[in-house]
Every structure is written in structure tokens, then in C-alpha cells.
Amino acid sequence: MSGQPLLIFAAKAVGILAVVLTAATYATWAERRVAAWIQDRIGPNKTGPFGLLQPIADVLKLFFKEEIVPAPVDPVLHFITPGIIMVGVIAATALIPFAENLTLADPPVGVLLLLGISALSGYSVILAGMASRTKYSLFGSLRAAAQVISYEIPMALAIASVVLMAGSLSLVDIVKAQSHLPFAITQPVAFIIYLIAVFAETNRAPFDLPEAESELVGGYHTEYSSMRFAWFFAGEYAHVVIASALITTFFLGGWYGPGPDGVWWFAIKTLFFVYFFLWVRWTYPRTRYDQLMKFAWKVLIPLGLLNILITALIKIWG
């Protein structure tokens, strides 16, 4: 922000936010098209060319739906929670380095700030279930709370190895450290751990147990309808877009690429990972809950610690 006139900074902020939210909206369209393609169906193709106006129609529909708030809910919490997830996503947008000169904020502790924001956005899922006061929602929340805490650790461990490699906690410095070789190649173990943990963090299949519809109806958002439900829905897809952008930042060298560097490389890599999220959801079955927890504590965390140790040793002697 330093040195820029306030107006240009504001314009950048609004522009980036618009792009990210549009991407999140169109991720819902992509989800349905990709799901249809994988299942040998056609998917939404009537609203506009290739069904491209479908997300707009969906939002309009949700706007005009009747909002039903069940009597036993906690009115204050029930009202607040759908917003928390979007606040988290929007706050994270400010930190992502899209290109060399297209970063809104580059604090010296950017990586940690991101982890903090991701920890705080977990509250939306946890509180939604508690506010609803029904058993399905409560079980969804219980699962979400345990899952978010468990998978934050391997995620932080994977990022710690990246920070060790880059020698900085600033996201711009981390991308710059990858100008020759992305960390996905030099840190393959951390890359895989992060990729797995991110699926749990975003509540996406195969780790979408907080909203497992076959067991919990809708999980934490069972008692939400109309636009409040839409906030959760949009928040999930925005989270997917941001998570893909972060994978690109941490492990794939952000805006660097073969040929001319620039924001287009960032966009291509991010969109690939958004597709990857959809691809995994429609090809992998959901895991069982005990498998999910055991995998985090007995496989990912020891592996992450070992990876940090080896990275540190290589840094000292290499």
C-alpha cells in the first residue's frame, strides 16, 4: 500500500475482489458441468451459451426464496455465522500476490496471517451447527471442529518447510524464491501434505464429513435457507478458489512460468487447481470419520515433522 495513491489502491482492491468473487460464482457452474461430464451427462446448458448464465439465475432464485428460520435456533448466532466464512475469504484475498506488482498487502508475517484467517473462518461451520440446535447440525459442527483443528497442523507443517526454503514469512518473497524451480519439485512431500490438508480445510470431498448428506442431511447448514444458505454455498466455492490460489503461491511459483511471467500464469495455475478440486470430488468416495482423523494424526503430522527436520538439515549442510 505504501507509495500508492489511495484511489488506485482502492480500485485495485475492488477489482481483485470482483475477479475472485466472479471466479467463485462460476466455480459453481464449473462444478455442475464437470460433474455432468464425469458422470456422462450434459449438465446445465440452457441458460445462456453453455449455460453460462446459470449462476446468475441461481442467485436470483435464492434471493426470492422464502427464508425459513426454525423456532429453536439461536437468533443472533444463526444470523451472524453465514457471513464469517465470506469475511475470511475476502480478508485472505488481500494477501495473495497475484503478480509482481499486483499485491494489495505484503506484511512481513503474511504466511502466519493467512493461517490465522483460515483458522478464524472455521468458526462459521462450527457456530452454524451450534446455533441451529438440531442433532444433524450439531454433529456436523462437532466433526468440523475436530477436523479443522487436526488438519491445520499438517497444513502449518507443510507451510513451515516452504518458509524454511524461502527464508521469509512474506508471500511475495516466497514466490520470488521460486523464480527458478517451484517448491512443488523441491518440496514434493510438503506439496502433497498441503494438497491433502487443504481438502479437509475447505470441507471438500473426500473429506466433506461435516456436511455428509447421506448421514447428516445437510450437516451444519441443514437449518439454513434462501440467501443465508447461499452465503455458505458461495463461501465454500470462494474458499476453493482462494485455496487454489494459495497452492499456486506456495508451491507452483505464483506468477513465474515458462515464457513471459505475469498474472496469466497465476490464473492458469489457480484454475487448474479449481478443476482439480472438482475432479477429486466426483471421482473419490467420501472417507469414514475415524479414517480421516487417523490419517491426519498418524500419517500426515509425523510425515510433516520429518519433512521439516530433513529440510532444516539440508538447509544447514546443503
Place this chain on the structure above:
Amino acid sequence: MTLTAVIFTIFALLGLWGALVVLFAKRPVYNALGLLLNFVSLAAMYIMLNAPFLGVIQIIVYSGAIVVFFLFVIMILNLRDPLTDMDLSFKGLAAFIMMIATLSLLGVYLYVIKLPSWKLGPEGSPARLGELLLTDYLIPFELASLLLLVAIVIAVVIGKKGEEQ
């Protein structure tokens, strides 16, 4: 009023409000959320005092993990009565361990207080903090981690105890 003063006032009021909610709210969920509000406001204060690392760690550890655990416990306690199936036969041992833990924490504080001066510069950057933790403040730092290790072992012992019965 400068912009900094305005921001400070906002967070100070939010933090106070959170603290009052912790004390006076009737439902445990609101107590926990009041604590969360207080922690986040405190983190903002740290950042304004040129200690961004401390502020962000405050958010990750206290707001992100500890309050989630509180909520987790509140959720579980809502499901069944907490006090009927609690076994307190290890009370004496627990009290002894707690005493040792508290005394060692006191030792850490005394050690830090008697150090001639706080050497953390005005910038409080993570690199400088890490350097200080591994040189001048190595002993208190390691003592604190030992204390945490003791706490973890106690938690495992208590957890296992319930499992055997």
C-alpha cells in the same frame, strides 16, 4: 484524533466488550465468543504496538485453536452431563503435578524479569524474535516448552485413565 487513535479506541472498546461478555453472559457459547472477541482485539493491539508476530500468533493459537477447543467442549457437554462420570481419584497426583508446573512457570517469569533489559527492538520482526529466543532467552524458552510437554503428558495420562475403566 489521528487514525491510529481511532483504530485503537475501536479495538479497545471491542476488547472490553468481549471481556464483559465473558464475565456476564449466561450461555457458555456467548462466553466463548466474548473471549474470542477479546483475543482478536488484543491481537490488533499487538500489531499496533509493532509486534506483528505476537499479534498473529495470538490469532492462530488463542483465537484459532483454544477457543475452538472451548466450543468443542461446550458442544460435548451439551450432549451429556459432565460431572456424573468424572473420576477424581487421581486428584492428589494432579495437584502435585500442577504445583510443579506452576512453580516452574514462576521460575521462568523470575528469570525473565531479572534479565537486565528487554532486547527486542522496536521492529519486533519474526527473524529478530527467533534469534533472541535461541540466544539470550534460550533457557526460559526451553523451560516453557518443557512445561508444555508436561501438560501434554498429563492430558494423555488422564485420557488413558478413563479408557481403561
